Amino acid sequence: MKKFIIILVVALVGVTGTAQDKNARATIEVDGVCGMCKKRIETAAIKTKGVKSAVWNVETKECSLIYDERKTNLATISQSIADVGHDTKEIKATDEAYNSVHACCLYRDDEVKKDHGNN
Numbered sequence: 001m002k003k004f005i006i007i008l009v010v011a012l013v014g015v016t017g018t019a020q021d022k023n024a025r026a027t028i029e030v031d032g033v034c035g036m037c038k039k040r041i042e043t044a045a046i047k048t049k050g051v052k053s054a055v056w057n058v059e060t061k062e063c064s065l066i067y068d069e070r071k072t073n074l075a076t077i078s079q080s081i082a083d084v085g086h087d088t089k090e091i092k093a094t095d096e097a098y099n100s101v102h103a104c105c106l107y108r109d110d111e112v113k114k115d116h117g118n119n
Contacts, residue, residue, distance in 0.1 A: 023052065024069045027062045029089040030081055033107045033116040034058065037086065040101065044084040048077050 030041050038056050041063060045054030050071025056063040065077060078088040085093045085101040087108075098108065106112045 022068050022070050023066055026065050026067070026074055028065065028074060028078060028081075029061055030056060030063045031061060031087040031107045032056065032058070032105065033113060034105060036102055037105050037107065040084050040105070041081055041086050044080045044086075045077055048072055048080040051077060 032038065032041055035058070038058055041056040042054045045051050045056075045063060045065060048067075050068040051065060052068065053066040054063055063081070065074075067077065075090065078091045081088055082091040082093040083097055085097040085099075085105075087093050087098075098106070104112065104115070
């Protein structure tokens with residue numbers, strides 16, 4: 001009985017240790033200028049299968065991610081964000097997607113950046 005309990009404990013510790021390896025943390029650069037951009041970027045990332053957390057910082061332009069590496073990767077997440085109109089360091093949004101964002105969110109426009117205090 002003692003051997004059985006030891007084997008069970010070792011097996012459970014092994015399963016617990018491997019279960020934690022699936023989640024990865026990463027930060028990607030994403031262009032945007034305001035709170036509406038923040039909501040759009042985070043929503044696009046979260047809707048990507050396998051993404052568990054996405055928090056975009058307006059000041060640093062960085063999106064902190066927690067995602068399941070078995071279900072997605074950074075390229076897929078970047079593409080989801082670009083599809084809603086925001087450039088990432090890896091993937092640029094199409095003109096059509098970029099032009100679909102609200103006028104105050106047109107981060108490529110110098111006047112819009114100036115209005116938001118981003119030079």
